[in-house]
Amino acid sequence: MEKFNHYPVEKFYQAVYALATGPKDVRSRLYDAYLCFHPVQANDLPLELRKDYEWILKKLTKHEPMVQPWNGEVFKGSVEVSLSRIKNKTGVEIAKRIVALYERLKQLGEAEE
Numbered sequence: 001m002e003k004f005n006h007y008p009v010e011k012f013y014q015a016v017y018a019l020a021t022g023p024k025d026v027r028s029r030l031y032d033a034y035l036c037f038h039p040v041q042a043n044d045l046p047l048e049l050r051k052d053y054e055w056i057l058k059k060l061t062k063h064e065p066m067v068q069p070w071n072g073e074v075f076k077g078s079v080e081v082s083l084s085r086i087k088n089k090t091g092v093e094i095a096k097r098i099v100a101l102y103e104r105l106k107q108l109g110e111a112e113e
Helices: 007-021 026-037 045-061 078-085 090-113
Strands: 074-075
Touching: 007 026, 007 090, 026 078, 026 090, 045 078, 045 090
Parallel strands: none
Antiparallel strands: none
8 A cells, every 4th residue: 555645735735724814816815725736746646636636737727828929938827827717606616626635635644644
C-alpha cells in the first residue's frame, strides 16, 4: 500500500480557508484558493480523487490566457480569464468540489494514522 501524502491536505486546507474567509466575491476567492493548491499535481492525490481534481483544474483553466499581440507576452493568465467569464453558480459549484476534495483527503489521511 502506498504511503499517504499529507502535502495535498495542507494545500487544500489553505484553499478552503481562502474560500471561507476571503472578503471578495466567489471568483476572487477561487483565484486565491487556486494559488494555494496549484502546486499539487494529480499524482500527489489518491487515485479516487484525481478525476475531481482534474475537473476543478479544467473548469479553472477553460479559457486561453490573454497575450500581447506584438510580443506574445501573457498579461492575463488562463485562470484569471476563465474566472472572469464564469457565472456565480459555476463558481459555487467549483468551490463545493474543492471543499469536498479537501474533506475526503482529510478522511483518508486520518484513516492512515
